[in-house]
Amino acid sequence: MAQQLVDQRDMEFVIWEQFDNEEFLKSEQFAAFNRKTCDMILKEARKIAINEMLPTMAESEDVGLEFKDGVVKVPECMKPVFELMKEGDWGNLMIPEEMGGQGAPDFISSAVAEYFMAANWPLNAYLSMGNGTAAMIAMYGTEEQKKTYVKKLVSAEWGGTMLLTESSAGSDVGALETTAVKNDDGTYSLSGNKIFITNGEHDLCDNIIHPVLARIEGAPVGTKGISIFIVPKFFVNDDGSLGDRNDIWCTGIEHKHGIKASATCSMAMGAKGTCIGYLLGNENEGMKIMFNMMNGARMHTGQQALAYASAAYLMAVNYARERIQMRELGQPHDAPSVAIINHPDVRRNLLWMKSYVSGLRSFYQYMDYQKEMSHLGETEEIKKLANSMYELLTPIIKSYLANKGYDVCVQAVQVYAGAGYTKDYLVEQYMRDCKITSIYEGTCGIQAMDLLGRKMGMEGGKVFMAFLGEIMKIVNAAKEVEATKDLAERVEGMVNKLGEVAGHLGKNAMSLNYKIAFAHSLPYLDVMGDTIMAWMLLWRAMVASQKLEDNPKKKDVAFYDGQVKTAEFFIRTIVPTSIGRMSTIIDFCPAAIDISDEGFGGL
């Protein structure tokens, strides 16, 4: 039967065969989990995603949100599913038990999230966004703050947000104008307006806890003078019950291209009376505290795109198996029409999509693996390397997954052709929903600046060199396997070229040519992403080739052989294109910097 949302066999392959996650399950921390329980969790999650969440996806988008007098009502169809998932604690799998979560390892929590995000992303976001707020409070809050907020947020009884953006402070957080004045009782009175606040107001939770970035009167300008405050929608009484309404109100919601069931709110603080906030951590520590959440948010945004791409690909491939149109190429005029999966250009497109979905999923799980390893690694050195790798690759997981995930959704629409342009199939919605991922939590341009400006130079470039070394481990291993030898050699060429490009760009980024270097930062991020894809697909092909030698079941033969073909396709058709692009970075064209502003035309 046609699968939906996530290819089950593929997910199992990644978490159990490509990555040795079973090793993590031996640790004391995960005593409650073994492979069987993990498989069961995944099975249940798939059921909920397909049977409960997915049926609400189109309707919740179609009905949309109702905004009136500061109140946002979500579509009714979301409510029972939200309750079901809240009761089942499906929103806090990866949260430590001491915070009220399930304490599951990242890899299984991520696998589940891929299903949930693909089934109804806004619903999943309402359910799980409190975790980020809870994590901040757990890390920086006072004992009382922890006691008051953490478990309620983790259980999704209360919702969480992040009030960062203002109309003149988006990418440029330091420009924010929201102010805080200290009161005699140690609280602060906040005043200001925020925009683009995801889930800033809705009626799924009894209370919403807003972390708010603001500048305390007299604090330094720029990012150095930013503090972070906990601003509850309803004050919380000492006994945990809800008290008065705080003066933080939703003043409007955006009318968006996609994710229409997710409330994107404008928020006003202190406009009607007094908006009280509680300092989290110390004064002027706002950016540091927020950045702790930022890596996770960027990971999740990348995963959001992956989830859409995964679901859109499965829809497209199964539609291509069913849609009958035109005779087979090369057959006589009166030959019968066939399913379009038989047409060469459709096959090329599907394999192109599959190569990205596969590579992106492996890349995402690799990141989870690094994150887990940064806690559970045997030595401090291993832990440190894993953490560095995670840091280095975070801008890529955000930007590259967003862009490639979107491209996959667009091509899924193309497979449906005219039907794909209508709202009759979910691929249309996946394409729209996915577009946000290249924008929020830092645009692709911001990620590219982070990569070139901060991450490439980590530890004097040693982290990047270690990254190349990690790829070469797989390349060298794949060279020893007959079926992947040739592919491994091709990837080796790519890795060498990437090293050359990185050296060239890094040097220039610190020279008088820095502007030209940064004009090549996003292309650089992209070719680094391409290299990661080649690495991940080669890795998959190598594992699959080894499994093929063990006489697997017939269905597994097709699966493993598909891995080898997918790697071959990517490495022979995308890699040389990417290498061509790498050479343009070395060529270092200055035109984008040299052209005068008037030269862009339009004046």
Place this chain on the structure above:
Amino acid sequence: MAQQLVDQRDMEFVIWEQFDNEEFLKSEQFAAFNRKTCDMILKEARKIAINEMLPTMAESEDVGLEFKDGVVKVPECMKPVFELMKEGDWGNLMIPEEMGGQGAPDFISSAVAEYFMAANWPLNAYLSMGNGTAAMIAMYGTEEQKKTYVKKLVSAEWGGTMLLTESSAGSDVGALETTAVKNDDGTYSLSGNKIFITNGEHDLCDNIIHPVLARIEGAPVGTKGISIFIVPKFFVNDDGSLGDRNDIWCTGIEHKHGIKASATCSMAMGAKGTCIGYLLGNENEGMKIMFNMMNGARMHTGQQALAYASAAYLMAVNYARERIQMRELGQPHDAPSVAIINHPDVRRNLLWMKSYVSGLRSFYQYMDYQKEMSHLGETEEIKKLANSMYELLTPIIKSYLANKGYDVCVQAVQVYAGAGYTKDYLVEQYMRDCKITSIYEGTCGIQAMDLLGRKMGMEGGKVFMAFLGEIMKIVNAAKEVEATKDLAERVEGMVNKLGEVAGHLGKNAMSLNYKIAFAHSLPYLDVMGDTIMAWMLLWRAMVASQKLEDNPKKKDVAFYDGQVKTAEFFIRTIVPTSIGRMSTIIDFCPAAIDISDEGFGGL
């Protein structure tokens, strides 16, 4: 002041400086036109587009269409503008005078259409779609048919359509099931259902004339047995007045991703009573007659994408000039924030967009130039070459413009970041509207099959060789200009590589490897398109460099220098990437054909 829709200076450059359209104006056929009248027409068109059409674009999309009991009502705001444009004969500029049009040369009609399409595409389509129907009737109709329909269609008093697609006959026209039975009076009774019929029903015109593809009882299967019929919504009395309603009804409209003000109709014929059609041309000539319209439809679809890209780019570049965010790269922390056009990655993105908008516009006007030359060329040989060039490049103008135009719209949204994801700016609508262009009038995959399967082999490959020769003329001329010498040499390398790829692919397309060859047909179309871009941009840069030597006005210096920088950017950053892609076509990876259907997963 910020320009909208189309860069005026750029359009003038293309039609008067890059291409010598003034030469055409010397012909007797265009005696009523000179450069001054053409400039005036363009000026008036721009005014109407910006002042009348554009203000209705968002509203007509937002209000949308009303469908009830077989009747489609268009948004009220479109009606006065439609009347104004109809009265001004703005829909039939390029139609010959004897058909009731203005007899303007193609280049000026196309320049006008770019404005109109960018300002409100559905409105322009309602206004001008009758031209295609009229052209078919003018070419194949009886004298009576011509007298009855042509002028009413050209004047937009009546609307026109094309009833081709059925639910099981999209790309595969030969599979259609609509039938026609000959009546004693020579008319035919039609019976069947069509889908995806643009403007199949609406209330802007008194009558709608439907050309319908159907199979006469007993005709051969496949495309050979298809005839084409004129099916008026209302019968026309001998005196030209409208008579009874024909039994052709709209049974529903599609809910689409974009172009929401354009009615995409399901049409039923003969379901309630008798649907009468009049044979156009001879029996079983339907495909031939329709294909005469198809090249024009494919051109217009490419232009639709160009128009969106043009408008979206102008919005983005002017937004980038106004939007203040972050200090300049490399400046101290307390430096003032600047307009985002100063940021290297934004500049790169804008120049990337500009290079495509410029190249695509030149390519489009090149096609118009060939079309005109195929009539007005001095010798039969010149005429024939021009016509062949037009035929060869039609699949590229359709597919490449659709895809690159869309990419430009997507990047325009990226420049707006969060704001671009909302409906506050038209870029969001341009992105959605543009997606249709890669789908209708033959998907990109269909265009690629046409290119590789039919066009590359035209006259034993001589047309393609002539195409390479045309590029080399510009390359050789550009080598003689100091400022473009290096760029010309780079393009020469690309042309040589394209020739090699074409030879390789063409040979394989006729071998047992034909399926693998066709799995590379769309990448091939794309690299051929990239080569055309490089050619057009080099051409622009060469012309601009020569103008720069003549001490132009200050504003023109920025414009011409912008041309050189744009060519440099494209040729140094896109061309090598494309050459890398060309090498993958020669490498000829068979994975997309070799992989088993099960190997795609999802089962």
